[in-house]
Every structure is written in structure tokens, then in C-alpha cells.
Amino acid sequence: MSINAVQHTHVLVVILFLILFIIKAFLLFTNKHHTLEKIKKRTKVLDMVFGTLILLTGGYLVLQYTGMPTWLIVKILLVLAAIPLAIIGIKKLNKPLTALSLVIFMYVYGMAENRSLSMTKDQPEANTGTTVKAPDEAVIMQPADGTLVEQDTATGPNIEGELIDNALTNAKEIYNRQCASCHGDNGKKGLGKATDLSVSRLSAEAKKTIILNGKGLMPGFRGQISEQEAEELAAYLETLRN
Known part of the structure; x- marks a missing residue:
């Protein structure tokens, strides 16, 4: 079975x-x-x-x-x-x-x-001031002064190079806490027919939507993580692709 x-x-x-x-x-x-x-x-x-x-x-x-x-x-x-x-x-x-x-x-x-002993959804963590898009898209960075700076990533640089240290660490922590049990550390575990993230070709926006709203047996995490964290997590998933 x-x-x-x-x-x-x-x-x-x-x-x-x-x-x-x-x-x-x-x-x-x-x-x-x-x-x-x-x-x-x-x-x-x-x-x-x-x-x-x-x-x-x-x-x-x-x-x-x-x-x-x-x-x-x-x-x-x-x-x-x-x-x-x-x-x-x-x-x-x-x-x-x-x-x-x-x-x-x-x-x-x-x-x-x-998914909490207190039966209340975890509050989204504080905004880090950085929004990251997946490769082949424009990366919008928001410094502390609120100015938006657009960086062209059409050449497709390594996604880890685009994530600032605290955003990358946060995305990894969220993945390990919420995703690794079904997808595995490398994205290939496939518990309950979870998608093999190492071969997934979904866009970053599609991944973000699934992360927030869920799909099939996978629950959504809207309210447990912020929109920005979902975006960073979607970008982090790119590092698991073969």
C-alpha cells in the first residue's frame, strides 16, 4: 500500500x-x-x-x-x-x-x-526589508530607507547569491520546520506523493501560491508565514533543483 x-x-x-x-x-x-x-x-x-x-x-x-x-x-x-x-x-x-x-x-x-500546542497559528516574523524573486525575474530590494531598487537578473545568477544572509537562513529554517518532513532535506523524499522539488519546474509565483494556499494533501501556510517569507521560501526551493 x-x-x-x-x-x-x-x-x-x-x-x-x-x-x-x-x-x-x-x-x-x-x-x-x-x-x-x-x-x-x-x-x-x-x-x-x-x-x-x-x-x-x-x-x-x-x-x-x-x-x-x-x-x-x-x-x-x-x-x-x-x-x-x-x-x-x-x-x-x-x-x-x-x-x-x-x-x-x-x-x-x-x-x-x-500545528501548534497553543492551537493558534504562528505569527509571521518581522519583515526583514528584503523581497527576493526567483532566477530570470527582476529582484526588488527594499533597503531600510524604503527606497525600491530593481536589479536585473535575466542572466540567471545563482539564487543563493541573491538572498541576503538573514533571508536565506530564514527560508532554510522555514523549509526544515514546515517542508522537510514530507519533501526531505534535498526535496526528493516524496512522502504522501509530495512533489519532487529537485525536478519541479513550477515558477516561483506558482510555488508561492501553493505554499500559502496548499494543494492536494499539502496544507497551506497562509497566516503561519508572511507573504515575504513565502516568496523567499519559493526562491530557496530553486536551490534544490537539479
Whole structure:
């Protein structure tokens, strides 16, 4: 089974597991125990299958990472705790345990959506005063006094030579933090059919658009990085091309 198929399976199983759990939790909190017992008997095997598949597919995807951010490690630990809590809470008709597992699942969802323990998107870093375009385009540099200076790069100089040191360092840090887990350090990893950046011929503007808005399984990073950082990151990706 391909990584892409595993990802789709994982998401589908998680959704089905949560739907069943929420239905059961609602019946428990509304004291409809008779109906709950009927559903529990009919879905006992499904609960075991879904729980096992979540752990197996999730574990497989985690092993594909070259490095895991803190929020992802916390997410894994919380999911490992929430699944048995949910099963036990419903089985024992224990409302506190069931409520706790619901809270954990909601927190995990918010954390995963924002890729942050605080469930808030990272604020864009301060503007460095430099905007960089990819090769074969004009590079617009903005000094501290606000004057715009256009430098012709039609001859296609090395992109790293165009990035000032702090912009290059920032772009690399963003790539390592947000992109390397799927694309790899050299852009060739292809986790979940991620584009091979070493052979991509997309324009810098097209790359910037995908970085900000996402595409397919890749999430967008608008709100997590600034427009300028997305532009610098798109330019940095040129250094990964063969």
C-alpha cells in the first residue's frame, strides 16, 4: 500500500471512529442507556478495528518523518491516551472519562489544524526589508530607507547569491520546520506523493501560491508565514533543483 493510500485510510478511519464515539457519548450524556447498549453491541468489533487501524496507520505515517515537531509528539501521546479512555468511558458508562476523551480529541484536532500546542497559528516574523524573486525575474530590494531598487537578473545568477544572509537562513529554517518532513532535506523524499522539488519546474509565483494556499494533501501556510517569507521560501526551493 502506498503512503498516499495509508494517509487516506488513516483520515477515513479517524472520522468514522469519532462519528461513532460522538453518537455514543451523546446517548450517554442524555441517559439513553438502553439505546446505547444496543449500539455498543453492534459496533463492538468496529471499535476494535477502528482503534487498531488508527494506531497502525498513524504509526506507519509517523515513521516516515525525518524529524518530528513538539506538537506532533504531543498529539501522538494524547491520541494514544484518548482512544482507550473513550472505549473504557463508553463501556463503563463513565461520563467523566467520556467527557475527558472528548476534550482531548477536540484539543488534538485544533492542535493538528494549527500545528501548534497553543492551537493558534504562528505569527509571521518581522519583515526583514528584503523581497527576493526567483532566477530570470527582476529582484526588488527594499533597503531600510524604503527606497525600491530593481536589479536585473535575466542572466540567471545563482539564487543563493541573491538572498541576503538573514533571508536565506530564514527560508532554510522555514523549509526544515514546515517542508522537510514530507519533501526531505534535498526535496526528493516524496512522502504522501509530495512533489519532487529537485525536478519541479513550477515558477516561483506558482510555488508561492501553493505554499500559502496548499494543494492536494499539502496544507497551506497562509497566516503561519508572511507573504515575504513565502516568496523567499519559493526562491530557496530553486536551490534544490537539479
